[in-house]
Amino acid sequence: MSEKVSNETSDHSMDFAVPAGSGALAESHDLRSILVTSVLNLEKLDIDLYRGTHHWVPRSRRLFGGQIIGQALVAAADSVGENVFAHSLHCYFVRAGDPKVPVLYQVERIRDGRSFSVRSVKAIQHGQPILICQVSFHRDQPSPLQHQFSMPSVPPPEDLLTVEELIQGYLSKPDLAEKAKQGLTKLLADEVPIEIKPVNPPDIQYRRVREPKNLFWVRARGHIGEGDMKLHRCVAAYVSDYSFLGTTLLSFPGQRANFVASLDHAMWFHNIFRADQWMLYETESSWAGGSRGLVQGRLWRRDGVLAASCAQEGVIRVSTVKTDSKL
Numbered sequence: 001m002s003e004k005v006s007n008e009t010s011d012h013s014m015d016f017a018v019p020a021g022s023g024a025l026a027e028s029h030d031l032r033s034i035l036v037t038s039v040l041n042l043e044k045l046d047i048d049l050y051r052g053t054h055h056w057v058p059r060s061r062r063l064f065g066g067q068i069i070g071q072a073l074v075a076a077a078d079s080v081g082e083n084v085f086a087h088s089l090h091c092y093f094v095r096a097g098d099p100k101v102p103v104l105y106q107v108e109r110i111r112d113g114r115s116f117s118v119r120s121v122k123a124i125q126h127g128q129p130i131l132i133c134q135v136s137f138h139r140d141q142p143s144p145l146q147h148q149f150s151m152p153s154v155p156p157p158e159d160l161l162t163v164e165e166l167i168q169g170y171l172s173k174p175d176l177a178e179k180a181k182q183g184l185t186k187l188l189a190d191e192v193p194i195e196i197k198p199v200n201p202p203d204i205q206y207r208r209v210r211e212p213k214n215l216f217w218v219r220a221r222g223h224i225g226e227g228d229m230k231l232h233r234c235v236a237a238y239v240s241d242y243s244f245l246g247t248t249l250l251s252f253p254g255q256r257a258n259f260v261a262s263l264d265h266a267m268w269f270h271n272i273f274r275a276d277q278w279m280l281y282e283t284e285s286s287w288a289g290g291s292r293g294l295v296q297g298r299l300w301r302r303d304g305v306l307a308a309s310c311a312q313e314g315v316i317r318v319s320t321v322k323t324d325s326k327l
């Protein structure tokens with residue numbers, strides 16, 4: 001596993017579906033990422049059978065989809081050779097994950113070809129699947145055929161505020177409604193193992209209708225290093241589900257999301273990258289209707305190389321809220 005690289009659904013917690021690690025996580029910034037020491041560090045129970053535990057659980061009290069995908073990818077990647085990397089995965093979330101019990105991951109070796117290997121992973125709780133996931137791996141092959149979109153031009157992460165700083169700024173506003181203060185304080189206490197710097201922070205006081213497009217810098221909290229480049233894809237799988245579906249809601253600031261859950265998730269990995277270094281996540285929702293929304297995303301290395309593409313459909317049930325209050 002080594003290759004070097006140079007380089008809940010409450011109303012508007014979704015537009016701020018961003019981590020706000022305080023306390024222990026913020027202090028452990030320079031230590032090894034909790035994602036690799038805990039969340040993605042599966043216990044091997046038998047051949048192709050693993051057990052994963054939880055770290056951060058969203059307020060919906062169902063397991064975070066990114067955690068399940070990341071763990072499924074760890075399990076699948078353990079069954080392929082050193083220089084074989086995941087190039088795509090396709091998952092369905094078929095049941096809500098229960099945060100009270102661990103998740104079992106059962107890997108089926110579907111085929112090992114000369115260039116490609118395919119694995120099927122079932123995530124199981126209480127004897128039933130919560131996620132079904134197909135992962136395809138590819139041995140690195142050179143090709144003269146190459147192209148990619150260009151990375152959007154945005155300020156570098158050094159020029160932007162972290163979510164914690166943004167929230168502190170909102171909290172210091174004297175006219176902030178009590179309900180908003182409580183919501184933001186809860187967000188600050190969340191221990192999400194990801195750091196985020198929004199390019200266009202949400203205007204929480206005067207929610208404006210925005211295009212269903214978002215841009216933010218993101219990286220795993222803590223150090224991962226170059227030792228295991230496969231692990232960076234698993235971390236990216238975790239990260240890619242965060243604040244993704246919320247893109248759909250940006251155009252509907254007057255709607256309270258009563259029920260939001262991702263139905264499926266797909267990813268394509270294009271180039272090697274470090275998930276503990278800042279990457280730009282560009283997300284957009286091309287469609288919403290029938291209580292569902294579709295989102296597409298691109299993860300860019302900061303040197304402009306397209307690292308991964310993602311797509312997800314989710315169920316989104318909303319109700320209209322009064323917008324005359326401050327939050």
Ligand SMILES: CC(C)(COP(=O)(O)OP(=O)(O)OC[C@H]1O[C@@H](n2cnc3c(N)ncnc32)[C@H](O)[C@@H]1OP(=O)(O)O)[C@@H](O)C(=O)NCCC(=O)NCCSC(=O)CCCC(=O)O
Pocket residue numbers: 008017062063064065066093094095096097241242243244245246259260261262263315317
């Ligand atoms: C998607 C579902 C819920 C589908 O199952 P289902 O039995 O068909 O469920 P359902 O009928 O849709 O009911 C679910 C819920 O929706 C309610 N409902 C149903 N129809 C309506 C309606 N017309 N109006 C208003 N409410 C309705 C039902 O009463 C259910 O509510 P309940 O759960 O009983 O409180 C299920 O397969 C499931 O739970 N899959 C797992 C989804 C998941 O856990 N995904 C990963 C986590 S979500 C995530 O990580 C996104 C992060 C967001 C972010 O940070 O950006």
